Amino acid sequence: MKAAVLYEVRQPLKIEDLEMPEVHDEDVLIKVISCGVCHTDLKVIEGRNRFTPPTILGHEVAGTVDAIGAQCRDFKVGDRVIVGMRYKCGRCRYCLSAHENLCERRPPPPNLKKKDGTVVTRWNVGGFAQYVAVPAYMAFKIPDAISMEEASVVGCRVTTAYNAVKHRGKLQPNESALVIGCGGIGLNTIQFLKCFGAYPIIAVDIAEDKLAAAKSFGATHTINASAEDPVKAVIKLTDGGVDKAFEAIGNGKTADQIIQATRPGGTATIIGGLGSGPFTISSGNFVTKEITITGVSSRQANDVEEVFQMAQQGRIELKSLITQSYRYEQINEALHDLEHGKLRMGISLWNE
Ligand SMILES: [Zn+2]
Ligand SMILES: [Zn+2]
Numbered sequence: 001m002k003a004a005v006l007y008e009v010r011q012p013l014k015i016e017d018l019e020m021p022e023v024h025d026e027d028v029l030i031k032v033i034s035c036g037v038c039h040t041d042l043k044v045i046e047g048r049n050r051f052t053p054p055t056i057l058g059h060e061v062a063g064t065v066d067a068i069g070a071q072c073r074d075f076k077v078g079d080r081v082i083v084g085m086r087y088k089c090g091r092c093r094y095c096l097s098a099h100e101n102l103c104e105r106r107p108p109p110p111n112l113k114k115k116d117g118t119v120v121t122r123w124n125v126g127g128f129a130q131y132v133a134v135p136a137y138m139a140f141k142i143p144d145a146i147s148m149e150e151a152s153v154v155g156c157r158v159t160t161a162y163n164a165v166k167h168r169g170k171l172q173p174n175e176s177a178l179v180i181g182c183g184g185i186g187l188n189t190i191q192f193l194k195c196f197g198a199y200p201i202i203a204v205d206i207a208e209d210k211l212a213a214a215k216s217f218g219a220t221h222t223i224n225a226s227a228e229d230p231v232k233a234v235i236k237l238t239d240g241g242v243d244k245a246f247e248a249i250g251n252g253k254t255a256d257q258i259i260q261a262t263r264p265g266g267t268a269t270i271i272g273g274l275g276s277g278p279f280t281i282s283s284g285n286f287v288t289k290e291i292t293i294t295g296v297s298s299r300q301a302n303d304v305e306e307v308f309q310m311a312q313q314g315r316i317e318l319k320s321l322i323t324q325s326y327r328y329e330q331i332n333e334a335l336h337d338l339e340h341g342k343l344r345m346g347i348s349l350w351n352e
Helices: 039-044 150-166 185-197 210-217 230-238 252-261 301-314 328-339
Strands: 001-006 012-016 027-037 060-068 080-083 121-122 130-134 137-140 176-180 200-204 221-224 242-247 262-270 292-295 322-327 345-349
Touching: 001 176, 012 328, 027 252, 027 328, 039 150, 039 230, 060 130, 060 150, 080 150, 121 130, 121 200, 121 242, 137 301, 150 185, 150 262, 150 301, 150 322, 176 185, 176 252, 185 200, 185 210, 200 210, 200 230, 210 221, 221 230, 242 252, 242 345, 322 328, 328 345
Parallel strands: 176 200, 176 242, 200 221, 242 262, 262 292, 322 345
Antiparallel strands: 001 012, 027 060, 027 130, 027 345, 060 080, 080 137
C-alpha cells in the first residue's frame, strides 16, 4: 500500500510502498478514502510534537471496513467508518472513568514495515496511507446522509470544538462568548456556541475573509484584531467581558487575551495546543475574578455520535468547512496550503 512517510523535521513527506498492516483480533482494517489535513500534523513536521522517524502522520480518517479481526463484532466488511478515538490502555483511572482522552498509559500504535523491512512508526493513527488497522473501539459508523469527506474531519477538529463548548466551557444558554481564531476549529466552536444558545458570539481574527466566514457560521459580532485591541473591544461590547472565551489558534498571546477578556466567574478555554514551553498571563487579576482557565484534549467517546446526529439533523454544517481536496500524491501541497492559511479545512484522498 502507498503511504506518506515523514523522515525528518521540516522535510516533505515521501510517498512510499509499505506492507499491508497486520489485522489483530480486535481490529478493523480500514480502506482509507479521506484523511483530513490538520494543524497537529504540521506541528509534528515542525518538530513541536515528538515523533519517532520514519513515521506516518494523519489522524482524521474516513473509509470503508475492508477486513475485521477474529474478535471484532461491531463492524462488517463494507461499513463506512471514521477513526474517532485514540489508542487507550483501558485500565488507568481515566479510561475507567470515561475520560480515555486523558489516558496516562496510552499504548503506541503497532508499527508498519516498508517492503525492504524498514520499520515505520505511526503518529497517533497513521492515516496518510491507503489502509489503517485500529482496534474497533476507535472506529465509529458514519450515518448514510454524511459523505466520507465531511465525516473525516469529525474525527478530530469538529469534535474537539464540541468538547470545548460542551464539556470544558460548559456553555449555558444566553451566556456571552468569544472565539479568537476563525480557522477550522474556531468556525466549529462558533457553530456549536450558536447551537448551545450563546449570545453574543464574538469572533476575532486578523483576516476579513475569516471574519466573514465566522458570521456565516453564527458569529453575531466580529472584531478585526489588526485594527483594534480585541480585549478592550470585547470588554466594551459586553460591559465587562464574556462568560465563556475560547482560543482556537494555539498561540500564547491570544491565550492570554481570552483570559483578560473573560468576566469574573467565567471560563477561558484554550483549545489550540500551546506545547510544553512557558506562556505569559499579563495580569494576575484572574485570581480574584475567580476565572477558570482550562484546556481541551480531543473528545469524549460519546461526542462523535452526538456530533454526527447534529449534522444529520442539519443543526451544524460540515460541507462548507471543506474547501479543498487533494489526491494523495499532492499531500505536501495540502500541508503547504494549510500552513499558509489557504484552507478552511483540507482533506487528502487515498483510494479513488
Ligand atoms: Zn488509560
Ligand atoms: Zn487533528
